[in-house]
Amino acid sequence: MTQRDALERLEALIGLAPGEVARRRLERQPGLLQRALPQPPGIEDAAWAAVIDAVTVQETRLFRHPTQVLQFRAAALPDLARAAAARGATRLRLLSAGCATGEEAWTLAALGADAIAETGLRLGLEVVGLDLSRPALRHAARGQYRAGPPDPLRDVPPAYHAQFPAARDGIAVAPALRGRARFRRANLLEVAPDGAGFDAVVCRNVGIYLTDAARDAVARRLVAQLVPGGALLLGPTDRVPADAGMRPWTRDAVSLFRRAEGAA
Structure with missing residues (x-):
């Protein structure tokens, strides 16, 4: 079996498009393929998990694309917090799908805590980060x-620096x-709807690594994670299926959508 076989199996398993980045990474670690290819593909199989760890891209940072992030904070999060309280929820729940090394999830924790404080609501906060890469x-x-370079705080507005204080060799x-975010391993092609639902789902710069069919399937699964009226924040080049029951949050919002109130 060959690298081509591995890429075809990864496409079927996690929706990965067979791009040059994945090819180069597999070429650098031929031993991974020798161990994985004889096994049936599965994210829980140790050999295939190692292949997935090798090919998934972990490019992220705190407050990445800060203009979009701060627009989400101002336009959506206070309304979402009020809506959660109005329906009797005890927590504002936010999902970072494809969270990589966690910077986006911790950004959401900082933003969510800030929005709850602004509204004055007695509301908890839960952030869940999902990714396939174990490291x-x-x-x-x-x-x-780590302190860098580059500086991990380079995109973080000064008002949020206290949420990421200096620590040994960098920031923490x-x-x-700390207690407001948790992380777990999941395949976005297979993730089931959360029983309680999320007030907002953020999935940015994940779809660019997926096939067209996988992007559509993942988008639909993410929409299914939302409570009615919930927000979906995507990357600037991502699209949500036209029949998925989503509409732009505002005319000016960048890749920010609201789930229809009547959605199941």
């Missing part, structure tokens, strides 16, 4: 980032945010 998830759970997530 990335371990890094995310630690909540510690502030203790007040």
Whole structure:
């Protein structure tokens, strides 16, 4: 069996498009294929998990694309917090899908805590980060980032610097945010709807690595994670299926959508 066989299996398993990045990474670690290819593909298989760890891209940072992030904070999060309280929820629930090493999830924790404080609501906060890479998830759970270069705070507005104080060799997530995020391994092509639903789902710069069919399937599964009226924040080049029951949050919002109130 060959690298081509591996890429075809990864496409079927996790929706990965057979791009040049994946090819180069597999070429650098031929031993991974020798161990994985004789096994049936599965994300829980140790050999295939190692292949997935090798090919998944973990490009992320705190407050990545800050203009879009701050627009989400201002336009959506206070309304979502009020809606959660109005329906009797005890927590504002946010999902980072494809969370990589956790910077996006910790960004959501900082933004969510800020929005709840602004509204004055007695509301808890829960952030869930999903990813397939085991090393990335371990890094995310630690909540510690090296000083650089580049500076891990380069996109973080000064008002949020206190949430990421200096620590040994870099920065760390502030203790007040620590208990508000958790991380788990999941295939976005297969993730089932969460029983309680999320007030917002953020999935940015994941679809660019997927096939067209996988992008559509993942988008539909993410929509299914939302409570009615919930928000979906995508990357600037991502699209949501026209029949998925989503509409733009506002005319000016960048890749920010609202789930229809009547959605199941």
